Amino acid sequence: MSLVLIPIARSGRRFAKFVVRRRFPVMNSLLLPICLQFLLSAFATSDDCLFAVFEPRTDSVLLHANKSFVVRLNKPSAEEYTVLLDVEYPDVLLLERSSVRIPANSTEPNHVHYHAAHLKSNVYIAENRTSKSNVCETTQSLEENFVLISVYRLDVLNLVSTILGWVYFAAWTISFWPQILLNIRRKSVVGLNFDFLALNATGFLFYSVYNCALFYVMLVQFQYLDAVPNSVIPVQLQDVAFAVHALLATLLTCVQCFIYERGSQRISRICIVLLAVLWSVAIVGLIVAAVGSISWFIYVTLISYAKLVISIVKYIPQVILNYRRKSTEGFSIGAIFLDFTGGICSMCQMFIIAYNMDEWSQLFGDFTKFGLGLQSIIFDVIFFVQRYGLYGRYNPMKESVTSSTLSY
Incomplete structure (x- = not known):
């Protein structure tokens, strides 16, 4: 694998030199060292000592x-x-x-x-x-x-936990495609909130960087194991595959926004400010890590926290858009069913593991994963209520999107 990747890395380095020197010379002293340091750490080898x-x-x-x-x-x-x-x-x-x-x-x-x-x-x-x-x-x-x-405690619960893990992995992976297929069928993205899409794209980019760094980059792995001794790297190949697939599927949906009818929809000012803050933190953190003030592990952990922030707020713009339009037309309910299935299976797995190993402190002590799963399910329920309760029979004569953006 390394013999295949090294020529690609060299080609990427030559391209980076061209872009930086010809197009952005002021960043020549900053961006290139960052890229080279990360590339070198990715292909570094460990010393052959006895252990x-x-x-x-x-x-x-x-x-x-x-x-x-x-x-x-x-x-x-x-x-x-x-x-x-x-x-x-x-x-x-x-x-x-x-x-x-x-x-x-x-x-x-x-x-x-x-x-x-x-x-x-x-x-x-x-x-x-x-x-x-x-x-x-x-x-x-x-x-x-x-x-x-x-x-x-029980073998059968171990088996059920494994099955639930694969079910929610499959459900969350497939959940990106109903919206893409709906956009293709309608030749329109009217009804899909652009704030939701922009936040998702940024979030999964950060999440992909975090997973790829911990899975592939030896320097980041060493820094993690040094910071958290006697632990296993918390990223597996399926985590990398899910994150990269989610990013590519979200970017494909973004491309659809440029080629299909979108009305007057745009990204709101609040979303632009939030994205500017998150990207500023990511860029400043990148510079600080490049000069050695913090480790690369701390940096990728920092941008993973940015993904958590995005996960908390990303559904809110779509809920408000549905409320203003009094319709869920253009927003795939199939994607929500799959997301809901994944969320339920994930939470059931957490409870089963907690009971089977008598580790309730891990379930409620570290509230991040549990809280994010619960928050996602709550928003899914809100979308169900909007689709089948509040706006299911509402059929406007004209799909107006003049008020579809969050203009604050």
């Missing part, structure tokens, strides 16, 4: 059951190597031994058996390296030097 590898990275075990994990070295050691095991909750996972002795010149797997005594999620077992003089700290060592184990 213990735990396999698998994550695992789950039924309450009161016995299981094992593997400890080995990433490369042969010239002398005997002792791995001291550090358990986050010793009363939850009862280990058969507290250390593993690995003979010299061996990378053979060593099985460590344990008993699951209590319910708990994400209990880490890691190598205790406090007594070692030369501690290896690379992205690979920080990723592989521990195992996270969750103890659950």
